[in-house]
Amino acid sequence: MKLSLRNNVVGLSVETPEEQAICALLGAADGHVFQLHAASDRGMAFSEIGPEDDARRAPLNIVHSIESRFAPISNLAHTPFEFGGERYASIEGFWQGLKQPGPAERRTMAKLWGAEAKRRGGAIDQPAEFAYDGATIAAGCPEHWALMRAACEAKFTQHDEARIALLATGERWLTHKVRRDSRTIPGAILADIWMRIRARLREPASAPR
Numbered sequence: 001m002k003l004s005l006r007n008n009v010v011g012l013s014v015e016t017p018e019e020q021a022i023c024a025l026l027g028a029a030d031g032h033v034f035q036l037h038a039a040s041d042r043g044m045a046f047s048e049i050g051p052e053d054d055a056r057r058a059p060l061n062i063v064h065s066i067e068s069r070f071a072p073i074s075n076l077a078h079t080p081f082e083f084g085g086e087r088y089a090s091i092e093g094f095w096q097g098l099k100q101p102g103p104a105e106r107r108t109m110a111k112l113w114g115a116e117a118k119r120r121g122g123a124i125d126q127p128a129e130f131a132y133d134g135a136t137i138a139a140g141c142p143e144h145w146a147l148m149r150a151a152c153e154a155k156f157t158q159h160d161e162a163r164i165a166l167l168a169t170g171e172r173w174l175t176h177k178v179r180r181d182s183r184t185i186p187g188a189i190l191a192d193i194w195m196r197i198r199a200r201l202r203e204p205a206s207a208p209r
């Protein structure tokens, strides 16, 4: 193997069939970040840190249009779950339903996901307060966010794909930056909910059922 160093780039060129086989294996790590261990002037080692975005902990903006492997994290994704004795097709169906006055209207919203859930909910004025499970909750207050957190917990514990997608974000900082931030649940609150749930899911006791 030939070794060179030019412009801060370490170059290795293959000379034997064994080295060629190793080089072919390393093809799977193309674009990954490696850490250099240069303990002596006779040799060195590189240990793999991982794909560049993971290694750099690049922020990840969770929106409906994100790449498909992370899409189930979005509130708009079709990720059926049960919460408070009711079935919901998506978090958005749950959240937008809270704007509705009665159980029948909430049930209708509960069946929706994707752009339709967002659009139908967007057409409803957010009441200053609403009733949920016998309590009166002021819109946009921490109790309102606590409902979002509890529903998200239900989603990520019950829906395998959503949980796998959330855990696949590793240590990356999550954001929820959309064209117009919600007046009832700011994107920063939502991102914080996802990151807290992710940390909880990593704890051994909450490993997938």
Ligand SMILES: Nc1c(N[C@@H]2O[C@H](COP(=O)(O)O)[C@@H](O)[C@H]2O)[nH]c(=O)[nH]c1=O
Pocket: 062, 063, 064, 065, 074, 075, 076, 091, 092, 095, 118, 121, 122, 178, 179, 181, 182, 183, 184, 185, 190
């Ligand atoms: N605009 C948008 C999303 N907005 C969603 O709207 C909800 C808040 O709505 P509201 O209470 O009416 O302000 C919340 O669930 C948030 O995720 N979501 C996405 O994935 N992609 C988007 O582009």
